[in-house]
Amino acid sequence: MTGTPLRVGLIGYGLAGSVFHAPLIAATGGLTLDTVVTSNPERQEQVRAGFPDVRVAGTPEELFGRAGGLDLVVIASPNRTHVPLATAALEAGLPVVVDKPVAGTAAEARELAALAEERGLLLSVFQNRRWDNDFLTLRALLEKGELGDVRRFESRFERWRPRPKGGWRESGDPAEIGGLLYDLGSHVVDQALVLFGPVTEVYAETDIRRPGAETDDDTFIALTHASGVRSHLHVSATTAQLGPRFRVLGSQAGFVKYGLDPQEAALRANRRPGTSADWGTEPESLWGRLGAGESPVTGGGRPVPTLPGDYPAYYAAVAAALTCAGPNPVPALEAAAALDVLEAAHQSARDKVTVTL
DSSP states (O other): OOSSOEEEEEEOOSHIIIIIIHHHHHTSTTEEEEEEEOOOHHHHHHHHHHOTTSEEESSHHHHHTTGGGOSEEEEOSOGGGHHHHHHHHHHTTOOEEEESSSOSSHHHHHHHHHHHHHHTOOEEEEOGGGGOHHHHHHHHHHHTTTTOSEEEEEEEEEOBOOSOOOSGGGOOOGGGOOSTTTTHHHHHHHHHHHHHOOEEEEEEEEEOOSTTOOSOOEEEEEEEETTSOEEEEEEESBOSSOOOSEEEEESSOEEEEOSOOSHHHHHHTTOOTTSSTTTTOOOGGGOEEEESSSOGGGTOSEEEOOOOOOTHHHHHHHHHHHTTSSOOSSBHHHHHHHHHHHHHHHHHHHHTSOEEO
């Protein structure tokens, strides 16, 4: 991409802002990280150390006060602030990227989408796990018809964290929009919808397992897609033995894949995209296996080389969309459809019923 880089303001410098957004924005051609908003003095120093040329602002209002000097605002602040900050940014005339979940309800997400359309502005949702290495690999297998007709999709995003870490993500206050259903659940539901389309029925079980925990930390979601595929989705912080990330069963073959995409670990270790040729790659020992009637645990099926993960592709697509060179990579209405499912899952677990959409 040529021309003057688009100037980006980033609101929030916690986990999402510092580990994901700031490094990815800085690595994207056509974008430049202009300003970071954080009121935390320690995080302000972290910004200055990591990005010496970037301005630091203490409040979102300070950022919006110079909206004319920006081309995009990225909202990576706590979930409860997503809707008010996205609304303020759009009303200031700025295109917006919002970290997932874009809102607490599908109705709020659709209201934001309508405001963006009314103003003629981009509103995109950061669903980075669409660019995980395993997801890209599975999507390629499905496009080639390698599994035949898919009948069941099993997806697990599991961790072993026997003690709560605290903070707003684990708060029991509904206003915080915390808990695994809306955190990791946003990822696994979005991936299922991208792969297999709209959902007609939702069943869920949510539990609080750890002593001192305030919100769900062990959750299961079962989806029936209009296509006939059934998705079984697990998100947990209490899994002492991790299951396969994906197990996908089709009429001709199945695909099993263990291990998480390495990009988050690389970003947490302060590695930057574009600094090495092996970004997003994993060792052959972690490749998934494709086969029928065989156990991948004992080497059955054939190994499938894992495609490199590519989080930088999200912001490259955002830059293209802002210059009318490509589509919005994750429209807000797609995120609203995922929120329909998450709300139904919450209702299902609360009332112990299957919810029809």
